[in-house]
Amino acid sequence: MAAREATLHPLAAREATSTRPRAEEADPIRLVYQVDRDRVIHTRAFRRLKHKTQVFVHPDSDHVVTRMTHTIEVQQVARTIARALNLNEDLTEAIGFAHDLGHTPFGHAGEEQLAALLPEGFRHNEQSLRIVDLLEGGGHGLNLTDQTREGILKHSKTRDSVASEAWGVASTLEGQIVKLADSIAYLNHDIQDAIRAELIAESQLPDAAHLVLGRVHSERIATLVTDCVLASAETFKGPQPHICLSGEVLAATDVLREFMFERVYLHPEVLKEAKRGQQVVEVLFRHYEAHPDRIPGWSLPDDPSWRRAADYVSGMTDGYALWQAHSLGLIR
Template sequence: MAVDPRDPRLAPFRAPLEAHEGALSPFAARESTSAGRERSEPPDPLRMAYQLDRDRIIHTRAFRRLKHKTQVFVHPDSDHVVTRMTHTIEVQQVARTIARALNLNEDLTEAIGWGHDLGHTPFGHAGEETLAQLIPEGFRHNEQSLRIVERLENDGRGLNLTAETREGILKHSKTRESVAAEAWGVADTLEGQIVKLADSIAYLNHDIQDAVRAGLLAEATLPRVVHQVLGTTHSARIDTLVTDCVLASTATFETDRPAIRLGAEVLEATDTLREFLFQRVYLDESTLREARRGQEVVEALYEYYVAHPDRIAGWSLADDPPWRRAADYVSGMTDGYAVRRAQALGFVAGFAMTERA
């Protein structure tokens, strides 16, 4: 028998949680000042609002599928290449470290971190670019992440997350210009801003490791300014970026515009590293060659399900137009499931890829 959340025996457990939030920085997000949920809910006796958001995200089907989705390298058979799931774990770890150091709300950073990439397609950004070209309204993974938590999960009811978590998920993306580029705007909460930067800290560093393993780079080939400013090892670079973020952000807390940021020198070196990875990894012909095979699968499946919406097996809303249903269904697939569906429908004869150690 379920316990009534109003059971007076539960009352003592709530007070310490509220006291903990009350002791956070004056710049921290709090349940007491939250813009709330689309559908009002009574307070949970054992969890604050952002803890509840986090738990709801972790228990979704979309979250579980991240372990079989590409980060950069399209290769489902390697045990060592970063997946969308391991990337997400690293993002929330970096975000929580920064949030704790700044005495901000770790629960909110964790919720946003777990949910920020739920909307990624199979085959990483290659699949995203394909759907963006095919879909009438375009396609962006951050917008799809928001759609998942607002509409697709729970058979169309969504997760009913707080406004702060939903905003952080939407606004985590940035443009190629800079890790500080605004793109979809700046999150109102510092916790949302943390996740946006933590996303870059995580992927820039683990993508170096994957690229070295793939034979596209060697540590010695990284730009000199990256070694001089950020460090010569994976751990040193992450430590530099996290520490610099804490120091640079703390300095803004004494102004009328507190923000999460990097110092000028570290930001310049980070953007140099990002552009270097675009040229040497993300746009490298061997990377693109594998990605194009994934794009062919995504395009074939999308066009098939637009023409045959009656064959969409879940993960879409029946009242939506065929293009929207196909976009939701195909973007939600894992790499392996997309390949198997394409093979079953006769679109690809095989999908063997060069093994990466």
């Protein structure tokens, strides 16, 4: 196993520099970041992603992206970049598979609703970390490496730019890769979903997107991934190596991202469906905050009722949340 890591780029994350919150014996056949990845994939939280909304609530098409398929696409893009740069693919995979475990039902709409209800707010990246640190493993967490945990926390961005640093910059290049791969994946698959939903047409995308990134899905993905590899490799030659896009491609990507906010994410039809999801999240949260004794035993019993309710409701799939709300007589 040591021989395998010896072939990586000098800047790649390695087992020798990895740390865990709690010391444990080394696995006899797997490197530490392989262990992290496998632990994430076998969680209940990971399985539930297949029935959680990405953007479109209650889609009529089986081809609409879910939180699970988004996660798989992020991991694929991230691993491609990591391999091209000869960085640690195992760490990239572990972060990629875990980054969205904390997403609520009904996508970012559910997240925004819980953020408005909780005393400390709610952010899905922080909830993802809470899941792997506490909620999985019977309240003991997964004991993932600190490098994976940091990548999970720092993958989020603000609306300003795909390069924004809302929660800081991951100390590993692999963590930085996942942050950018997240944007590459969601921008492109959300375009496909929006076209299927007839909210936009390919021809309506900004000129910058067409001229710089490409005119079809595959061209845009290829441009972004290739540009990331080439631009990042250039920084490896200097004193501050980091993962990035070139200036021209970053500018075009941000133009495309703003277009998606204006024409898709904030579209009246999308917001209408999102509002229904938010109502479900709110009534369930208020119900379980008032009746914490009805929360299943996997939540942490010593936490305040609002925290336990948030953990339970945020972990629900879209369908389960709707079923719960109907069964409890909270919605009609």
